[in-house]
Amino acid sequence: MTFDAFTKHMLDHFRLAIPNAYRPPIDYSIAFPTRRDFDLFLKRHGRPDVSSDRFEQAIARTPLPFEKTVEKLCTRELLRAYWDDQYAMPDGALVSFAMINRLVDYMLRSNSRIKRALRLTYPFVFLDEFQDTTYAQYSLVNTAFRGSRSIFTAVGDDKQRIMGWAGAMNNAFDEFVDGFNAVRHALLRNWRSHEALVGIQQVIARQIDPDVEEVEARGQLEVDGATAAIWRFDNREQETQMIARWIRREVDEGRVAPHNVAILVRMRANSVEDELAPVLRDHGLTLRNLARNVGEIAIQDLLVEPLTEVILPLLRLGASARAPEAWSAAQDRLQALANVSSDDETVQERLQREIGEFSRNLRQIMRDEPLDTAVANRLFAQTLDFVGVERLRQAYPEYRRDADFQRVHNGFRILLRDCVENAVNWNDVLDRFEGKNQIPLMTIHKSKGLEFHTVIFFGLDAQTWWSLSPERNEELNSFFVAFTRAMQRAFFACCSERGKPIGWLEKLLLPAGVKQVDGVDIITP
Numbered sequence: 001m002t003f004d005a006f007t008k009h010m011l012d013h014f015r016l017a018i019p020n021a022y023r024p025p026i027d028y029s030i031a032f033p034t035r036r037d038f039d040l041f042l043k044r045h046g047r048p049d050v051s052s053d054r055f056e057q058a059i060a061r062t063p064l065p066f067e068k069t070v071e072k073l074c075t076r077e078l079l080r081a082y083w084d085d086q087y088a089m090p091d092g093a094l095v096s097f098a099m100i101n102r103l104v105d106y107m108l109r110s111n112s113r114i115k116r117a118l119r120l121t122y123p124f125v126f127l128d129e130f131q132d133t134t135y136a137q138y139s140l141v142n143t144a145f146r147g148s149r150s151i152f153t154a155v156g157d158d159k160q161r162i163m164g165w166a167g168a169m170n171n172a173f174d175e176f177v178d179g180f181n182a183v184r185h186a187l188l189r190n191w192r193s194h195e196a197l198v199g200i201q202q203v204i205a206r207q208i209d210p211d212v213e214e215v216e217a218r219g220q221l222e223v224d225g226a227t228a229a230i231w232r233f234d235n236r237e238q239e240t241q242m243i244a245r246w247i248r249r250e251v252d253e254g255r256v257a258p259h260n261v262a263i264l265v266r267m268r269a270n271s272v273e274d275e276l277a278p279v280l281r282d283h284g285l286t287l288r289n290l291a292r293n294v295g296e297i298a299i300q301d302l303l304v305e306p307l308t309e310v311i312l313p314l315l316r317l318g319a320s321a322r323a324p325e326a327w328s329a330a331q332d333r334l335q336a337l338a339n340v341s342s343d344d345e346t347v348q349e350r351l352q353r354e355i356g357e358f359s360r361n362l363r364q365i366m367r368d369e370p371l372d373t374a375v376a377n378r379l380f381a382q383t384l385d386f387v388g389v390e391r392l393r394q395a396y397p398e399y400r401r402d403a404d405f406q407r408v409h410n411g412f413r414i415l416l417r418d419c420v421e422n423a424v425n426w427n428d429v430l431d432r433f434e435g436k437n438q439i440p441l442m443t444i445h446k447s448k449g450l451e452f453h454t455v456i457f458f459g460l461d462a463q464t465w466w467s468l469s470p471e472r473n474e475e476l477n478s479f480f481v482a483f484t485r486a487m488q489r490a491f492f493a494c495c496s497e498r499g500k501p502i503g504w505l506e507k508l509l510l511p512a513g514v515k516q517v518d519g520v521d522i523i524t525p
């Protein structure tokens with residue numbers, strides 16, 4: 001789970017263990033404060049001289065209680081006023097993830113029994129994408145586990161550090177080596193990409209870190225033709241049309257499935273969706289903007305929610321007579337929810353009987369009733385009833401608060417409703433829900449850790465990448481992250497109507513083997 005999910009889980013589970021003076025009420029809401037919010041607060045409290053960025057960092061990094069940790073009285077008072085304001089919002093307390101982190105840190109420091117229980121629960125701790133760990137997150141890891149017997153593994157790549165703006169540590173691995181007496185291992189085999197792509201990645205890597213070690217490519221080349229190119233377009237219309245035609249052809253010729261062609265953007269996925277989705281639709285292709293919200297939750301987040309993971313396989317069992325994977329997923333999840341051991345054969349048999357009976361019931365509804373929103377809502381409600389709302393909310397502390405459960409519940413209902421539109425059958429509805437055969441669209445930040453057969457980067461121009469320069473490592477790191485998502489092919493769309501080419505980057509890429517293709521020629525026989 002993410003740090004935020006972990007700390008929120010801890011807060012909701014052990015809220016009462018937080019000392020009184022800082023304990024949030026049970027019905028708190030999650031806040032995502034912007035720079036403007038901090039500016040307004042500082043102005044209201046007569047401190048427009050304080051930089052909002054620094055103040056935000058102070059909130060994230062100052063341990064509670066302030067009375068014991070902050071030396072300067074004025075800083076202490078300002079921080080205290082911020083917390084008081086957040087707790088006294090007219091619509092109820094508003095708590096940001098930075099505050100939740102501090103609360104959990106405080107709770108663990110003031111309650112050794114919870115800390116001990118946590119250590120016993122997690123004898124192994126794996127910290128992924130460690131290069132982007134913030135100081136606050138790292139201090140929580142220290143509070144929770146330093147001096148414990150747990151075994152730690154931190155994995156990441158400094159060249160993929162892209163969260164510095166959000167407070168990521170400057171030298172996370174050095175701190176980790178010092179703090180946890182860790183041994184360094186360089187992972188020098190790339191199993192994702194083939195030799196030609198790894199060669200180009202190394203050129204970018206060397207620009208980021210001249211001392212970078214050589215990497216051995218272990219991925220196999222599986223396609224013919226260009227595997228890395230800059231596609232040059234004259235105008236937006238040509239760009240969107242040609243990209244749509246190119247994907248259509250690749251799909252038709254069986255080279256790649258739509259869900260394995262990712263469109264990555266630097267920012268503003270929603271406006272790219274507006275531009276690209278209609279053109280793709282004209283070519284019979286569906287774009288899925290994973291950043292789009294359904295209600296108050298992004299599709300990318302909804303898909304990995306426990307509620308989704310338990311409901312979806314059950315609905316799938318209703319939609320298909322034979323779905324062995326859905327069957328075992330449904331069984332595993334219900335078993336975990338009911339806390340049943342896989343050795344208990346009697347209970348196992350009962351569970352299987354119940355799943356069988358329930359899915360027959362769903363199948364009948366799906367067969368006999370119309371494929372519409374009302375029936376979709378009913379199917380969802382009945383499946384949730386079968387699982388047991390209370391049982392689900394008990395098993396997952398993140399659902400204990402109504403607002404959190406409703407956010408996910410609503411998101412699920414809205415996405416299911418959207419997927420019913422124009423679907424041909426219930427399996428089609430569920431495929432759409434999961435994003436099967438749709439082209440994923442996401443920002444580079446959200447693509448971290450993922451991989452796709454083909455990656456098309458949309459918007460390689462000096463306007464979109466206004467702050468990319470050979471000296472600005474974090475920007476170049478983003479570009480590196482985008483490039484390294486590709487298993488077979490990486491293409492970069494550069495359109496003169498959007499902005500000028502990035503000269504220095506092209507000078508680096510072209511000699512490394514990236515082709516330059518005129519937009520009208522990307523579809524050649």
Ligand SMILES: Nc1ncnc2c1ncn2[C@@H]1O[C@H](COP(=O)(O)OP(=O)(O)OP(=O)(O)O)[C@@H](O)[C@H]1O
Pocket residue numbers: 190191192448449450451484
């Ligand atoms: N030993 C291995 N043999 C075969 N395939 C492997 C092996 N190790 C990893 N892979 C495959 O290589 C790909 C990349 O692995 P993984 O996602 O773990 O890399 P990563 O280092 O986390 O990448 P990143 O952090 O850049 O996202 C995956 O498809 C994975 O299944």
